[in-house]
Amino acid sequence: MKGLILSGGRGTRLRPITYTSAKQLVPVANKPILFFGIEWMREAGITDIGIIVGDTHAEIKKACGDGSRWGVKITYIHQTEPLGLAHAVGTAQEYLQDSPFVVYLGDNLVKDGISTLVKEFENDRPNAQILLAHVKNPQEFGVAELEGDRIVRLVEKPKEPKSDLALVGVYMFDSTVWEAIASLKPSARGEYEITDAIQYLVTTGYNVRSHIVQGWWKDTGRLEDLLEANRLLLETQERSLNGEMDDASNAQGRVQIGKGTKVVRSQIRGPVVIGENCLIEDAYIGPFTSIQDGAQVVGSEVEHSILLENSKVLHIGGRMEDSLLGKDVEVRRDDRKPRAYRFMLGDNSQVNVI
Numbered sequence: 001m002k003g004l005i006l007s008g009g010r011g012t013r014l015r016p017i018t019y020t021s022a023k024q025l026v027p028v029a030n031k032p033i034l035f036f037g038i039e040w041m042r043e044a045g046i047t048d049i050g051i052i053v054g055d056t057h058a059e060i061k062k063a064c065g066d067g068s069r070w071g072v073k074i075t076y077i078h079q080t081e082p083l084g085l086a087h088a089v090g091t092a093q094e095y096l097q098d099s100p101f102v103v104y105l106g107d108n109l110v111k112d113g114i115s116t117l118v119k120e121f122e123n124d125r126p127n128a129q130i131l132l133a134h135v136k137n138p139q140e141f142g143v144a145e146l147e148g149d150r151i152v153r154l155v156e157k158p159k160e161p162k163s164d165l166a167l168v169g170v171y172m173f174d175s176t177v178w179e180a181i182a183s184l185k186p187s188a189r190g191e192y193e194i195t196d197a198i199q200y201l202v203t204t205g206y207n208v209r210s211h212i213v214q215g216w217w218k219d220t221g222r223l224e225d226l227l228e229a230n231r232l233l234l235e236t237q238e239r240s241l242n243g244e245m246d247d248a249s250n251a252q253g254r255v256q257i258g259k260g261t262k263v264v265r266s267q268i269r270g271p272v273v274i275g276e277n278c279l280i281e282d283a284y285i286g287p288f289t290s291i292q293d294g295a296q297v298v299g300s301e302v303e304h305s306i307l308l309e310n311s312k313v314l315h316i317g318g319r320m321e322d323s324l325l326g327k328d329v330e331v332r333r334d335d336r337k338p339r340a341y342r343f344m345l346g347d348n349s350q351v352n353v354i
Helices: 031-043 059-064 086-093 115-124 178-183 194-204 222-236
Strands: 002-007 050-055 073-078 101-105 109-110 126-134 142-147 150-156 165-173 207-211 216-221 250-252 255-257 263-264 267-269 270-276 280-282 289-290 296-298 300-303 312-313 318-323 331-332
Touching: 002 031, 002 086, 002 270, 031 059, 031 109, 050 059, 059 073, 086 101, 086 178, 086 194, 109 165, 115 207, 126 194, 150 194, 150 255, 150 263, 165 194, 178 194, 194 207, 194 296, 216 222, 267 270, 289 300
Parallel strands: 002 050, 002 101, 050 073, 126 207, 250 267, 255 270, 263 280, 270 289, 280 296, 296 312, 300 318, 312 331
Antiparallel strands: 101 165, 109 216, 126 165, 142 150, 142 165
């Protein structure tokens, strides 16, 4: 069985971060989201993995390499245009051929991984198996309508959903999916929809199974979902203090601090993860915060946030929360006269002031 991870999207909902970084490489709990998918495939016994890439192919290849660090072999497959999930899967037909395979959306996270689901698919051998989850906003997803356990209809982003069961970003197929994809025409939004391909299999009488996810699942395409995934993952981590902490500092609960990091006159309340070579000085780091390597928080409070590499929060005179800072971003207090807000912001930036 092979694996296929889709990482070709442009990540418009996470701009401006995704103007310069692939959305699948944004970290949660200080690990790129894409790495979780690779690890979960390896845990399920899948060692041949294709990754669909687009405009951010160079960054993804640099981050993942040949896959040897995970004990897998990665093949990169270029999608010329982001024309929908079914188009992305079809791009990999030459690589996948007649092998059954798992499709995993590179910006999704599933609490318990996919090992049990892969084993279920391999044992029962349906033509397709899809994961479903109850959601509060089904109009933003592909939605499944069931009669008992049987799938009768799938609709992509319906205006008036007839169920709250969204398609989770994990699908399993055998080679009959090529027939389904070949039958597709672009949808109203100009894309080849995976929901239409699965609907073809249902309508044609192929065996399509569904599995309702009991644990949490997150599509991390939006800031609020990214922060929530970060929170959920931090709650599972162990305590590990490898940096330097002075006597005036305190770390409570599940806190991880990397090598070379200095904590000076600061309070840290877990769950928190802080990378290597960071500086935390005269600061408060509150729960559900991830801070990557080289970052600095000085004279400030940060909670429920993600700080990427070498970002700085300096003497802001208040608490920053529910935030995502990109690489090399600096947020500081400015006492120059006349007093004023001074910004340098890229397209699609969001700033709330008090």
